[in-house]
Amino acid sequence: MKKLSELQNYFYEKIYPDLKYLEEKRLKIYAYLKKVAIILFIILIIILFFLKNYVFNSIELLALIVIGIFGIFLFIYKIEVSGFSSIYKDQLIEKIVLFVDDKLIYEKDNHISEYEYIKSSLFPQRIDRFSGDDFVSGKIDEVEIKFSEIHSEIKKKTNKGKTYWHTIFSGLMFVADFNKNFNGKTVVLPDNNEKIFGSISHFFQSFSSHGELVKMDNTEFENEFTIYSDDQIEARYILSHSLMNSILEYKKLVGKNLYISFINSKIYIAISYKGELFEPKIYKKITDFKEISYYFKVISMTVDIVKYLNLDRRIWSKK
C-alpha cells in the first residue's frame, strides 16, 4: 500500500511536467468557452430585440429561444470538455493507477459489463440506461480484481406524464475472486431500517426477492447491513466474524454506502459515489495536488480491498 507522501514525490517528478501542458490546454478551452458564452448571449439579446413583439406575447416562444441558445452552448461545452477529459485521463489518471500498482491496467472508456452488474444481483430493478468508464483491472497478491465507475438509470414518469431519468446506482463496482468455494448467493445490503426500528424491521425485511433473511450474530454488522441468502449456513461460512469486522472497518474508512454480494465464489462490491469521479474540472487549476490526492485515495482504497478484506488469504481448499 503506497503512502500519500510517496505520491507527492512521484507527482512532482513524473506527473507535474506533463500536467503543465495540460493546464495550458485547459486555460485555452476555458477562455474559448467564455468567449462562446458571451457571443451566444449577444446573439440571444439581438434575437429577442428583433422579435420583441412576438416574444412578449408568447412565453413559449421566449422560453424556446432561451433554451435553444442555452442548448447550443451546452453542446459546444460537452464536446470541448469531453475531448479534454479524454487527454486528461490518458495523461493523469493512468499515471496514478500505475503508481498505485504498476501491474494494473487502466482503460478509460471500458467498464464493468451490464451482464456482470446484473449478475451481482445487487440492484434487481430493470435498467433503461447503463454507462460507465475508468476501468481498472489486474492481479493484486494473486487475486484477480477489476472495477470501474458505473451508472445505471431507469426512465420514470411524473404525475403530469413527463419522463425523467432516475439513478438506480452511481459509483464504483468492484469484482474479485473470493477465497472460499461456495455455490449459492448471499447479498449484503445497507440497512437503514434496523437502526431505527430494531428487530421489528426483521419482519418487514423477510419479504424480499433477494432470498431468505439471515440474522447475523454480530450486532454492529446487523445494524449496518441487511443480509439475504439462499443458504443459512453458507452465508455464515462466507461471513465469518473476521470478515464481518473487516467489512465494518472498511465501511468506516470509505464512508460511503456499501452493497456487497457473494455469488459463485466471487465477491461484488458496489460503493456509492455521487457524480463523476475522474473528470477534470474545467474551471479549476488541474495542477492542484488536492485533486490528485483525491484520485489516489479513491483508487488505492478500492485496490486495497484485497488487503482490507484479506482476499489474499488462501488457507481453505480454494486455490
Added chain:
Amino acid sequence: MNPFLISIIIIFAVIALLYNFLISKKNQVKNIYASVDTLLKKRFDLIPSLVATVQEAMKHEKSTLEEITALRSQAMKNGISSDKMAGIDSKLSSLLGSIMVAVEDYPELKANDNTLNLQHSLNEIEEQLSAARRAYNQVVTDYNNAIEMFPTNILAGYMKFSRKQVFQVNKNEKKNPNIKELFSKR
C-alpha cells in the same frame, strides 16, 4: 352470517397460523441440525487420513492423536445424544486445532503437499462447522423465543414444546485462532 360463527372462524384461523409458525420454527431447527450432523460426519471421515499422515513424524503428539481417534470412535456409535455429540465436537475442534499448530514444529511435515492439502481441507471443514453451529444457534434462539413469547407460548405449552440448547461457542472459534497465525507464518 352469524357473528358467533365469524368469530369462531377467526379464532380458528389465528390458532392455525400460530400452530404453523411454531411447527416451522421446530422444523428449521431440525433442518439445520441435519446439516451440522453431515458436516460433523465429513470431519470424522477426514480424521483417519490425518492421523495416518502425521503419526509417524509427530512422536510427541502421540497421546493427542490417540485421544482424537478415541473420540471419533465414540462419536460414530449409534444413538448418541445431541448433548454428548456437542461435547465431543467441541473437544475435537480444540484437539485438531492443537495438532495443526504442532505441525509447525515438524519441518518434514510442513514441506509435505499431502499435509498442506489436509490442513486446507480441515480448515475448510472447521469453518463450515463453525458456520453451521452459528446457524443452528440462530434457529434455536428463534425457536426458544417462539415457545416463550406471548401469544405462541400458550399453544407451545399445549404442544409440549420445550427449550432447546444452543451450541456453546468455543471462545477460540470467534477469533478463528491459531490457524490464522499458523498460515501467516508461511
